[in-house]
Amino acid sequence: MPMELDKFDRGILAILQRDARRSAELIGTAIGLSASAVQRRIARLREEGVIAAEVAIVDSRAIGRPLTLIVDVEVERERSELLVSLKQWIAAEPAIQEAWYVTGEGDYVLIVTARDVDGYDALMRKLIAENANVRRFQTRVALGTLKRGQLVPVEPTSE
Amino acid sequence: MPMELDKFDRGILAILQRDARRSAELIGTAIGLSASAVQRRIARLREEGVIAAEVAIVDSRAIGRPLTLIVDVEVERERSELLVSLKQWIAAEPAIQEAWYVTGEGDYVLIVTARDVDGYDALMRKLIAENANVRRFQTRVALGTLKRGQLVPVEPTSE
DNA sequence: AATGAAACTCATGAAGT
């Protein structure tokens, strides 16, 4: 049940996904609507959960975490009670920025941010020590970041 | 040269990373500072690039893009001029939300959002057709999303 | 459902400690 989004809603979302501080008046002039109309639509988009959050993006290098790692974690799928606690462990670990359960050999894919290799090693040792169902993991280091974010295409014409 | 961040800055960042709309006054009472002081620090953090952006997070399911895919792309490293245009291709493609160049066999890791399998197939066919240096790719479908975002740990005590 | 105006909240800037 995806909600109805007309071209005005899409225009608003396209702008706010790049700059959440843009005023309703500026958005209005950009898409051809009054500030109040934009305001009300934004309120509705928040209400309906289309806009899930408005957040500040912090530069991880500026804050002393220049390392990004992509980790494939292989898990024993048998004991499901351990799986629940692994999920909780991942959710509670701030160094893990993103995590998906994916098709394949009981795999999870993690995006991890770290200060340095030692910091990453310590994290993964803890992961292994505290989660008995983690069979093994494979690490790839991000040598370059081409793109980051959760920008969702809102144009009906895009794939 | 990561800039100096005291506990107030870290407190501000911790809050704004979760809710960029929180008022300076509320942040001030939370961390024990006046609204103006918070305001001035936020301005400085933006200035210095610690806060890189403030963006709206759009729920991709609510907008009709329920599929997330993790794609490993293997590239011929020889012809560097093709590499540049591949990077531009990735940058220009809105369905690719995230992309890293990683250690390994000339690999890129992509996070892709799609309406359905057909939409994803079409995207990858275009990728292959328009980038001669893409040797092959491997797709994993996200069966579940445990965590998303770019939340950077700001506490000095976290790994 | 959009507009325009009023009331209000919040951010911004200045002066003082």
Add this chain to the structure above:
DNA sequence: ACTTCATGAGTTTCATT
């Protein structure tokens, strides 16, 4: 460098079309 106070911009609500 933080606090308080004054000003201005932006958001929210309401009455109207």
